[in-house]
Amino acid sequence: xxxxxxxxxxxxxxxxxxxxxxxxxxxxxxxxxxxxxxxxxxxxxxxxxxxxxxxxxxxxxxxxxxxxxxxxxxxxxxxxxxxxxxxxxxxxxxxxxxxxxxxxxxxxxxxxxxxxxxxxxxxxxxxxxxxxxxxxxxxxxxxxxxxxxxxxxxxxxxxxxxxxxxxxxxxxxxxxxxxxxxxxxxxxxxxxxxxxxxxxxxxxxxxxxxxxxxxxxxxxxxxxxxxxxx
Amino acid sequence: xxxxxxxxxxxxxxxxxxxxxxxxxxxxxxxxxxxxxxxxxxxxxxxxxxxxxxxxxxxxxxxxxxxxxxxxxxxxxxxxxxxxxxxxxxxxxxxxxxxxxxxxxxxxxxxxxxxxxxxxxxxxxxxxxxxxxxxxxxxxxxxxxxxxxxxxxxxxxxxxxxxxxxxxxxxxxxxxxxxxxxxxxxxxxxxxxxxxxxxxxxxxxxxxxxxxxxxxxxxxxxxxxxxxxxxxxxxxxxxxxxxxxxx
Numbered sequence: 053x054x055x056x057x058x059x060x061x062x063x064x065x066x067x068x069x070x071x072x073x074x075x076x077x078x079x080x081x082x083x084x085x086x087x088x089x090x091x092x093x094x095x096x097x098x099x100x101x102x103x104x105x106x107x108x109x110x111x112x113x114x115x116x117x118x119x120x121x122x123x124x125x126x127x128x129x130x131x132x133x134x135x136x137x138x139x140x141x142x143x144x145x146x147x148x149x150x151x152x153x154x155x156x157x158x159x160x161x162x163x164x165x166x167x168x169x170x171x172x173x174x175x176x177x178x179x180x181x182x183x184x185x186x187x188x189x190x191x192x193x194x195x196x197x198x199x200x201x202x203x204x205x206x207x208x209x210x211x212x213x214x215x216x217x218x219x220x221x222x223x224x225x226x227x228x229x230x231x232x233x234x235x236x237x238x239x240x241x242x243x244x245x246x247x248x249x250x251x252x253x254x255x256x257x258x259x260x261x262x263x264x265x266x267x268x269x270x271x272x273x274x275x276x277x278x279x280x281x282x
Numbered sequence: 283x284x285x286x287x288x289x290x291x292x293x294x295x296x297x298x299x300x301x302x303x304x305x306x307x308x309x310x311x312x313x314x315x316x317x318x319x320x321x322x323x324x325x326x327x328x329x330x331x332x333x334x335x336x337x338x339x340x341x342x343x344x345x346x347x348x349x350x351x352x353x354x355x356x357x358x359x360x361x362x363x364x365x366x367x368x369x370x371x372x373x374x375x376x377x378x379x380x381x382x383x384x385x386x387x388x389x390x391x392x393x394x395x396x397x398x399x400x401x402x403x404x405x406x407x408x409x410x411x412x413x414x415x416x417x418x419x420x421x422x423x424x425x426x427x428x429x430x431x432x433x434x435x436x437x438x439x440x441x442x443x444x445x446x447x448x449x450x451x452x453x454x455x456x457x458x459x460x461x462x463x464x465x466x467x468x469x470x471x472x473x474x475x476x477x478x479x480x481x482x483x484x485x486x487x488x489x490x491x492x493x494x495x496x497x498x499x500x501x502x503x504x505x506x507x508x509x510x511x512x513x514x515x516x517x518x519x520x521x522x523x524x525x526x527x528x529x
Contacts, residue, residue, distance in 0.1 A: 282379040
């Protein structure tokens with residue numbers, strides 16, 4: 053047998069034994085990504101928009117709101133993710149009654165998703181030409197109308213692209229969540245590949261993660277380009 | 283003229299922090315249906331005047347009346363209401379890049395309650411500016427002149443009684459500018475809008491304005507009727523280049 057055949061037969065044997073676990077781990081990763089991306093859009097998007105609107109010199113300056121929201125985003129983003137997970141243990145326990153398992157682990161991922169995407173949203177809105185909110189104001193738009201009818205339509209391609217980047221970061225963060233029983237593809241690679249010295253399975257899992265990143269990047273990029281008419 | 287002026291400034295001044303005067307005791311009226319040119323060099327107070335009329339700036343002294351209402355006494359909701367009755371054509375146009383021509387023109391209507399939206403007006407203004415065939419194009423696919431025409435359609439779609447134009451032709455070549463000015467004049471005739479055009483370009487005033495207000499250092503120095511005899515046969519950009527640059 054050649055070396056290549058060795059590797060392939062070793063991988064086949066590992067997958068025969070662990071294939072179901074791999075599929076389950078992929079399912080857990082998809083769940084964690086899905087929930088945290090939903091949090092990013094539902095909470096991070098309004099949060100980032102609020103920071104943009106309320107900043108000094110912004111469309112609706114509110115120093116107190118801005119200071120709190122901006123600081124919160126900075127603090128969360130400054131935490132090394134593993135320490136954030138540990139730091140949030142009491143909160144997670146209060147919310148879910150447990151700190152263990154995929155759902156509980158997803159909580160900290162949601163927190164970081166909101167902060168990461170919130171900051172990206174704010175930066176993208178800042179890049180919208182100042183003429184656009186000025187036109188909105190001159191046409192008599194309210195602040196919500198300015199956001200919904202002018203700023204967001206103008207920023208949509210950037211927002212989609214940023215969500216792509218955010219999901220790739222979140223995929224990376226999610227690999228840490230094995231520590232609190234979060235499972236997922238990263239945990240799978242560590243547990244069965246690294247800890248059980250199954251190098252072939254570990255490298256194969258890493259390739260799966262790379263493929264996932266590539267797929268997310270390609271889809272996000274294509275949608276963003278399609279929406280961009282500048 | 284019997285109808286009350288659409289715009290009246292009485293002793294209107296704007297002082298910026300630090301004591302700099304943007305406008306200094308300006309008395310000016312704009313009659314219903316006229317086209318008034320506002321000219322002056324940079325810093326003369328032209329843009330400050332426009333900001334006063336839209337309520338973006340408040341007069342620090344004096345009275346500013348627009349469409350019969352005292353702008354200084356309007357609260358935020360009142361200002362929004364006033365702005366919805368004014369059309370503004372911007373120097374930089376500022377169209378939404380990811381929206382089609384039609385969607386850009388529809389935007390001001392979308393800010394109003396559904397019952398106040400006139401369904402046929404979008405097609406009407408698109409035809410008026412000659413872009414009904416390009417309604418599904420995106421701004422990046424249009425020339426500068428076409429983009430400014432979209433800007434005019436957007437300003438007219440609410441059938442404003444007052445149309446404010448901030449350097450509407452400064453980014454356009456002479457023949458394109460002439461087309462845009464023709465449109466503004468027709469807008470008055472067709473939609474009954476009173477038009478105020480801020481510009482530094484004397485040709486603009488000569489071509490379309492009935493009267494011209496001259497500003498210098500924040501002061502209104504003169505208000506003159508425009509000599510219609512001064513209107514020249516319009517020449518194309520290339521003809522003008524030949525005449526002015528040729529040996």
